[in-house]
Amino acid sequence: MSLFPALKPSKKPRIGLYSVGLRAYWEQFPGLRDRLTAYGKFIERRLSAWGEVFNFGLVDTESEGRRAGEWLSSRQVDLVFCHAATYSTSSTVLPVHQICSAPVIFLNLQPTARISYEQSTTGEWLAHCGACPVPEFANAFNRAGIPFRVVNGLLGLDRSPDISLADEATAGRPEAVRAWREIEAWARAAAVPRTLRYSRFGFLGNTYSGMLDMYSDFTMIQAQTGLHVEVLEMCDLDRMLRAVTPEEVKAKLEEVRHMFVISGDSPSDPIAKRPTDEQMAWSCQVAAAQERLVREYDLDALTYYYHGAPGGEYEKLQGGFIVGHSLLTARGIPCAGEGDLKTNVAMKICDILGTGGSFSEIVVVDYDDETILLGHDGPFHIAISEGKPILRGMGLYHGKQGTGVSVEAKVKTGPVTTLNLTQTGDGKLKLIISEGASTDGPIMRIGNTQTPVKFREHPDGYMARWFAEAPTHHCAMSIGHNASLFQKAAELLKMAQVTL
Known part of the structure; x- marks a missing residue:
């Protein structure tokens, strides 16, 4: 915090980001992959207010996880956010952090406060089930001796995507505000x-x-x-x-x-x-x-x-x-x-x-x-x-x-x-x-x-x-x-x- 222009500004944190999913879903549910990728891009835009963001994109197999770990390591990131976009096996996620040693925060950010029970399809549900794999990730990371933290809440979009069958405009919901306050704190703290x-x-x-x-x-x-x-x-x-x-x-x-x-x-x-x-x-x-x-x-x-x-x-x-x-x-x-x-x-x-x-x-x-x-x-x-x-x-x-x-x-x-x-x-x-x-x-x-x-x-x-x-x-x-x-x-x- 400087009253006048800083003689030496603080360094911006280098923030890693990727989303996870299961490759088998993409052919089964057309549009799901693009939808989850768009959620990741939204998170990237929000994070860019507090640091330099390196978004690998979607990780959906264990081999892709290894590639993501090498990519994030080469960017010398200070912190990695793993967006649990839908269900993914823990074998997909663990290799990322066995290779990249930066601290990891799992983002369990549900796009909607309530799914449309009457209209929902399996593909629609999968776009909202980010919480499903997080216990599996937690167990695997605990057994691997890798520390982690989790942020739970709503994604906080301003408007619903055209593909959605539910109301995803949750930016003003307390669950979104609280989650993003926590994410901001982690991102800012990474500058230290x-x-x-x-x-x-x-x-x-x-x-x-x-x-x-x-x-x-x-x-x-x-x-x-x-x-x-x-x-x-x-x-x-x-x-x-x-x-x-x-x-x-x-x-x-x-x-x-x-x-x-x-x-x-x-x-x-x-x-x-x-x-x-x-x-x-x-x-x-x-x-x-x-x-x-x-x-x-x-x-x-x-x-x-x-x-x-x-x-x-x-x-x-x-x-x-x-x-x-x-x-x-x-x-x-x-x-x-x-x-x-x-x-x-x-x-x-x-x-x-x-x-x-x-x-x-x-x-x-x-x-x-x-x-x-x-x-x-x-x-x-x-x-x-x-x-x-x-x-x-x-x-x-x-x-x-x-x-x-x-x-x-x-x-x-x-x-x-x-x-x-x-x-x-x-x-x-x-x-x-x-x-x-x-x-x-x-x-x-x-x-x-x-x-x-x-x-x-x-x-x-x-x-x-x-x-x-x-x-x-x-x-x-x-x-x-x-x-x-x-x-x-x-x-x-x-x-x-x-x-x-």
């Missing part, structure tokens, strides 16, 4: 593993000393997600800084004024004041250098932290980080502070799926409103902001070195989902998913992001269950209720997940 496999995450500086939950093995991260970690030094950014032109600084300042409200002094916190002209100019110069860094190293995300010696050049440089990293996050390059690579991956997952993904941690609990404030000092995902974020000049960054400009903002009021990426004791990554609602409750005026979130149970109960999952103490906040979407992404990544 594909994009991560081609992603370059910059790791600038180090991890905040002592935050043991955030330390990760770069090899383990790449092994389980496919992303590459490019280790960067502050001198790399400093080199970019020295090349920044006055025109670039001016352009960044215009961008900042368009995206932010420049605050006055905080009415409550003496360290949060109106940013000075010098602070703004420095933040924009650093922001221009940060964009240069992203472009030179072809980054898709950036994890960063640098403490800096008091009074040193790099202390001053890191003091200007927050504005630029917020601008990058708004353009599809999520930036995570304190060296938290795992949360940066969670933010990138949210961004790939178009749901935001702002860097957060527990700020404070409001027991009167029964909300938990989630936020952080540092960058904010501007695209999911409730109104324009505010920039404040900070006399100090709590727990860190230096001074500079910080962001004060909250996420849009309405449904939200937090996504936490943690690491278990055996070194495996695990997603922790929580749905709730951002409220219109008050926030502090201290130059930090804060969003009051009401989860589905009392804060104490929610925190007890969240803490029991051993999370990383940061998380990514997304807009919308996205648990189903995140669960599918986890499954396609072969990653453990828990939804609270």
Whole structure:
């Protein structure tokens, strides 16, 4: 999700599709084969809204199944939808997925809500009996050790084909809407593993000393997600800084004024004041250098932290980080502070799926409103902001070195989902998913992001269950209720997940 054109758009998923049938039917029931092929073309058109679709067509024998498996493998598809168009033997379908290892979803999409009992012929019935072979497929795949999922519902055509004896205009039926919502989620989720496999995450500086939950093995991260970690030094950014032109600084300042409200002094916190002209100019110069860094190293995300010696050049440089990293996050390059690579991956997952993904941690609990404030000092995902974020000049960054400009903002009021990426004791990554609602409750005026979130149970109960999952103490906040979407992404990544 980008507020402005993304510096690097996410990859489109490559979606495989085929329909199944029984070859013996085609001579017995003229028109049936063409009718089922047309259903497959309809599914192809719908799927093309969410990815690049490779439709093999109709598979009706085991030898054709082998050919389909080879064809889909050669297209390097991320996910395969098997349309159970009519009855087919499991021996026709199993070879496809013994050859093509992409995850498979069986589509049991009946064209009509109710057949015409009085008029129906055997050929008409066969056009509607997609559910018939699915138990057979499930049994064969289970015994072959091949995971699968099934989507049940109505096909959702806008009009009935001329050949049909039943009403097939089911697009508005809840069974069709529900099924296509599920199909869309699978298709969109397939963009996550594909994009991560081609992603370059910059790791600038180090991890905040002592935050043991955030330390990760770069090899383990790449092994389980496919992303590459490019280790960067502050001198790399400093080199970019020295090349920044006055025109670039001016352009960044215009961008900042368009995206932010420049605050006055905080009415409550003496360290949060109106940013000075010098602070703004420095933040924009650093922001221009940060964009240069992203472009030179072809980054898709950036994890960063640098403490800096008091009074040193790099202390001053890191003091200007927050504005630029917020601008990058708004353009599809999520930036995570304190060296938290795992949360940066969670933010990138949210961004790939178009749901935001702002860097957060527990700020404070409001027991009167029964909300938990989630936020952080540092960058904010501007695209999911409730109104324009505010920039404040900070006399100090709590727990860190230096001074500079910080962001004060909250996420849009309405449904939200937090996504936490943690690491278990055996070194495996695990997603922790929580749905709730951002409220219109008050926030502090201290130059930090804060969003009051009401989860589905009392804060104490929610925190007890969240803490029991051993999370990383940061998380990514997304807009919308996205648990189903995140669960599918986890499954396609072969990653453990828990939804609270």
